[in-house]
Amino acid sequence: AVSLPFAVGQCGNQVGCRFWDLALREHAAVNKKGVYDEALSSFFRNVDTRGDGDGPGIYTGKICSLKARALLIDMEEGVVNGILQGPLRDVFDSKQLITDVSGSGNNWAVGHKLYGYQYRENIVEKLRRTAEHCDCLQCFFIIHSMGGGTGSGLGTFVLNLLEDEFPEVYRFVTSVYPSGEDDVITSPYNSVLAMKELNEHADCVLPVENESLFDIVNKINQMINSGKLGSTVKQNSLVTSSAGTVKTLQEKPFDAMNNIVANLLLNLTSSARFEGSLNMDLNEISMNLVPFPRLHYLVSSLTPLYTLADVNVPSRRLDQMFSDAFSRDHQLIQADPKHSLYLACALLVRGNVQVSDLRRNIERLKPSLHFVSWNQEGWKTGLCSVPPVGHSHSLLALANNTCVKPTFIELKERFMKLYKKKAHLHHYLQIDGMEQSCFSEAVSSLSDLIEDYNELDATKGGPRTDPSRLKIAL
Amino acid sequence: MSIVTVQLGQCGNQIGHEVFHTLCSDIRGTHGLCSRKENQSYQDACKERFFWEEESGVPVARAVLVDMEPKVISQTLSMAARSGCWKYNNQSHFCQKQGSGNNWANGYSVHGPRHKESIMNLVQKEAEKCDRLGGFVTIMSVAGGTGSGLGAFVTQCLRDAFPASFILNHVIWPYGTGEVIVQNYNCVLTLSRLYRSADALLVHENDVVHKICAQLMNIKHISFRDVNQVIAHQLGSVFQPTHTAEGGPNYSRNPLGDLMETLVPHPEFKMLGLRNIPHIPESSLPYSTFSWPGLIKHLRQMLIANAQMEEGIDWQVRPPPAGSSSRSTRKPLHFNASVANLVILRGKDVHSVDLGSFQDPSLYPSWLNPQDALNAWRTPRAFNKYEKSASLVSNSQFLLKPLDSAVGKAWNMFASKAYIHQYTKFGIEEEDFLDSFTTLEQVISSYTSL
Numbered sequence: 001a002v003s004l005p006f007a008v009g010q011c012g013n014q015v016g017c018r019f020w021d022l023a024l025r026e027h028a029a030v031n032k033k034g035v036y037d038e039a040l041s042s043f044f045r046n047v048d049t050r051g052d053g054d055g056p057g058i059y060t061g062k063i064c065s066l067k068a069r070a071l072l073i074d075m076e077e078g079v080v081n082g083i084l085q086g087p088l089r090d091v092f093d094s095k096q097l098i099t100d101v102s103g104s105g106n107n108w109a110v111g112h113k114l115y116g117y118q119y120r121e122n123i124v125e126k127l128r129r130t131a132e133h134c135d136c137l138q139c140f141f142i143i144h145s146m147g148g149g150t151g152s153g154l155g156t157f158v159l160n161l162l163e164d165e166f167p168e169v170y171r172f173v174t175s176v177y178p179s180g181e182d183d184v185i186t187s188p189y190n191s192v193l194a195m196k197e198l199n200e201h202a203d204c205v206l207p208v209e210n211e212s213l214f215d216i217v218n219k220i221n222q223m224i225n226s227g228k229l230g231s232t233v234k235q236n237s238l239v240t241s242s243a244g245t246v247k248t249l250q251e252k253p254f255d256a257m258n259n260i261v262a263n264l265l266l267n268l269t270s271s272a273r274f275e276g277s278l279n280m281d282l283n284e285i286s287m288n289l290v291p292f293p294r295l296h297y298l299v300s301s302l303t304p305l306y307t308l309a310d311v312n313v314p315s316r317r318l319d320q321m322f323s324d325a326f327s328r329d330h331q332l333i334q335a336d337p338k339h340s341l342y343l344a345c346a347l348l349v350r351g352n353v354q355v356s357d358l359r360r361n362i363e364r365l366k367p368s369l370h371f372v373s374w375n376q377e378g379w380k381t382g383l384c385s386v387p388p389v390g391h392s393h394s395l396l397a398l399a400n401n402t403c404v405k406p407t408f409i410e411l412k413e414r415f416m417k418l419y420k421k422k423a424h425l426h427h428y429l430q431i432d433g434m435e436q437s438c439f440s441e442a443v444s445s446l447s448d449l450i451e452d453y454n455e456l457d458a459t460k461g462g463p464r465t466d467p468s469r470l471k472i473a474l
Numbered sequence: 475m476s477i478v479t480v481q482l483g484q485c486g487n488q489i490g491h492e493v494f495h496t497l498c499s500d501i502r503g504t505h506g507l508c509s510r511k512e513n514q515s516y517q518d519a520c521k522e523r524f525f526w527e528e529e530s531g532v533p534v535a536r537a538v539l540v541d542m543e544p545k546v547i548s549q550t551l552s553m554a555a556r557s558g559c560w561k562y563n564n565q566s567h568f569c570q571k572q573g574s575g576n577n578w579a580n581g582y583s584v585h586g587p588r589h590k591e592s593i594m595n596l597v598q599k600e601a602e603k604c605d606r607l608g609g610f611v612t613i614m615s616v617a618g619g620t621g622s623g624l625g626a627f628v629t630q631c632l633r634d635a636f637p638a639s640f641i642l643n644h645v646i647w648p649y650g651t652g653e654v655i656v657q658n659y660n661c662v663l664t665l666s667r668l669y670r671s672a673d674a675l676l677v678h679e680n681d682v683v684h685k686i687c688a689q690l691m692n693i694k695h696i697s698f699r700d701v702n703q704v705i706a707h708q709l710g711s712v713f714q715p716t717h718t719a720e721g722g723p724n725y726s727r728n729p730l731g732d733l734m735e736t737l738v739p740h741p742e743f744k745m746l747g748l749r750n751i752p753h754i755p756e757s758s759l760p761y762s763t764f765s766w767p768g769l770i771k772h773l774r775q776m777l778i779a780n781a782q783m784e785e786g787i788d789w790q791v792r793p794p795p796a797g798s799s800s801r802s803t804r805k806p807l808h809f810n811a812s813v814a815n816l817v818i819l820r821g822k823d824v825h826s827v828d829l830g831s832f833q834d835p836s837l838y839p840s841w842l843n844p845q846d847a848l849n850a851w852r853t854p855r856a857f858n859k860y861e862k863s864a865s866l867v868s869n870s871q872f873l874l875k876p877l878d879s880a881v882g883k884a885w886n887m888f889a890s891k892a893y894i895h896q897y898t899k900f901g902i903e904e905e906d907f908l909d910s911f912t913t914l915e916q917v918i919s920s921y922t923s924l
Binding site (some may be wrong): 001038135136138179248275277278279281283284286287288289290291292293343344352355356357359362363366373374375376378380381383466467469470471472 | 543549570574575577619650651653654687693695696697698743881883889896912918921
């Protein structure tokens with residue numbers, strides 16, 4: 001089953017670039033024979049560049065030329081051009097790109113209403129063409145940031161489009177949320193306007209905050225520089241590392257942070273691509289982690305952040321991996337799931353970990369976690385045999401937890417600060433199709449969402465006593 | 475008579491593979507401990523039951539493999555072929571690309587009708603290869619989407635297409651602390667449907683088998699493969715050929731029919747549990763000896779005390795004195811009452827074993843005749859390297875507690891309406907849930923009243 005990533009905007013494409021690079025590295029590590037297999041077909045097409053394109057024999061047999069199944073969309077050219085001139089240029093072809101020159105000026109309305117309208121046909125056409133090449137399209141991934149104009153506005157426009165054109169295909173969104181010190185003044189407007197779209201049209205959202213990524217990068221650098229680990233760390237195991245990829249020079253500081261998000265997506269799709277004793281597909285993630293349609297925001301954590309070079313891993317270290325997955329400083333947003341309420345939790349383990357390790361750790365960690373009353377044992381688990389590059393095992397935890405609430409509350413507060421003064425509003429309202437009601441509806445949607453989480457926190461999900469069972473007359 | 479196995483979903487296919495592997499390796503072994511004639515008879519009966527032969531002489535499993543995504547079937551087919559001693563028929567599988575997403579409604583209402591024809595064609599082909607069709611065994615988990623939802627649909631199709639055949643669902647109960655968050659919903663929806671279409675349900679609980687792996691087998695890092703191998707051993711101990719009491723010198727020709735006849739006297743009681751002793755690490759086998767009286771004593775107490783293995787049995791539990799009505803006196807706690815029991819003995823000196831303790835009237839409700847409630851199958855041919863092996867297939871209150879627990883959790887979740895939108899999306903409405911709950915509360919009530 002195929003997953004189709006869309007990278008929209010500058011941030012989205014920078015993350016996307018890291019994603020494709022790391023995906024190639026991962027498949028190269030597993031696929032020694034150079035045969036185009038089912039796992040590769042999730043993300044890549046096998047194209048015979050000598051001829052016209054896909055021939056009949058192209059679906060099995062040797063790898064000729066891999067092309068990523070992707071759409072890269074940006075209203076500026078800089079990042080996408082960089083990709084096309086860089087070492088990954090052969091992985092994309094021009095039919096997968098949609099670019100413009102002037103950018104969206106950090107204005108959601110420009111991205112959504114203006115460019116959305118302008119590029120709709122183009123996007124639909126390229127989308128259909130890409131989808132045609134897929135045997136079975138299961139899921140779309142949108143990778144974007146919330147604070148700007150293109151990723152936020154055009155990205156959520158694409159989300160709507162996907163729902164209209166392919167209603168049965170799942171829509172997962174990886175959204176980078178702006179931090180408090182974001183240098184884009186209007187980022188609260190852009191984010192809240194985008195949130196309404198995510199509330200209504202996404203199946204699952206994986207929010208990510210730059211602060212958290214930054215903290216993780218710092219933590220790793222400190223560990224390495226302190227000499228405590230020194231040369232014993234496997235370079236390619238770092239969740240921030242580009243080692244072993246096509247692009248070996250880490251040019252920008254964002255690369256390390258973007259690698260984390262790229263690894264998130266790789267881990268999320270690992271069990272759908274590779275075999276294991278308990279498979280976990282993307283449609284299962286949506287099914288198990290979304291108890292009510294609007295509550296589809298999942299907090300994610302990746303462990304371990306690195307591997308030491310010594311090969312023998314005693315059980316204790318394995319258990320540490322599980323503990324870390326629940327700690328505040330491994331989450332990809334500023335949140336503390338341990339001290340909030342869980343609606344559902346998924347653990348996707350990769351590598352040489354068995355079901356007994358999984359059970360032991362769930363038993364061990366359960367007592368310290370708070371689950372909603374109607375889902376006291378709500379765990380979704382998956383075991384994938386293939387570990388990530390450089391690791392013997394790894395864990396991705398996804399939590400549907402009320403700890404996302406503070407992020408949304410802060411976002412709303414920053415929005416209101418601007419909105420009360422009507423600051424910068426005219427930049428939005430002058431765009432065709434934008435009205436004041438767009439703003440009031442958006443903040444209202446966010447308020448409702450926050451209310452949902454408040455209610456859950458207050459009631460822990462249900463009445464104090466269990467509802468009485470049906471009685472059978474004997 | 476031959477049995478056609480339908481393997482459904484990841485669990486069903488992984489277990490099915492281990493079962494055929496166990497059956498094959500058992501008949502190939504030279505540890506039969508019986509006369510050559512007996513051994514030959516046993517091998518022939520097993521082959522007729524579970525395999526047909528290719529020109530090359532390699533046994534081909536009488537099985538249909540079904541899954542909604544390709545990875546597991548692909549692995550299963552290749553593992554079997556690599557074994558060199560048996561294989562699956564390469565044509566006898568059906569898969570799709572996407573999986574059922576743990577969504578019972580998706581498995582039952584979407585995949586079921588959509589793929590009914592293709593799947594039933596494969597089943598028909600396997601059925602036609604049998605000289606005499608003895609019935610069907612389906613293997614599935616109740617937690618996921620394919621095994622449970624599509625499995626329930628396929629079971630109904632089997633019943634419709636083969637109204638006179640026996641159908642046994644082999645069902646895997648997930649770990650209590652969760653493998654799938656909506657597992658209790660899927661379990662309730664599945665069991666209620668299976669109860670209507672199948673003749674009996676034989677249940678294995680992951681928690682129980684896990685304990686066997688940990689405590690009896692001393693396995694440190696238990697994998698699903700380990701769990702499945704224990705299950706396969708237990709199933710093998712039931713389905714390998716035996717002589718029935720009346721059967722005379724030949725092996726029973728109708729294992730499923732015999733099973734249903736002995737264990738399901740009343741359609742309200744269809745839940746079967748399985749216990750098998752001894753079960754020890756293979757490395758310990760040469761150093762262990764067992765006596766039949768000891769094995770039978772343990773097995774009986776395992777029945778009464780609802781123990782899952784021969785360690786940690788509560789010997790304090792006793793059945794109430796015979797003759798006391800089940801309504802008037804207070805039953806001692808934890809006593810496990812039975813509707814019917816089937817004891818299967820394999821190996822040395824089986825004919826000398828006394829099973830009178832299983833005919834104790836206090837084990838059964840007053841409306842049953844204890845003479846009819848116990849049946850025994852025997853064979854002097856040893857199974858899977860065990861000099862002596864005793865299995866108990868029991869229609870009893872074994873599963874009352876896990877069933878009640880699953881229904882309770884599902885009800886709790888249903889009251890909050892959590893996840894319901896995922897099911898209504900594919901056409902399963904709240905009414906369907908209520909119907910299922912009602913059916914299962916009825917089953918719980920029936921077993922509780924024993």
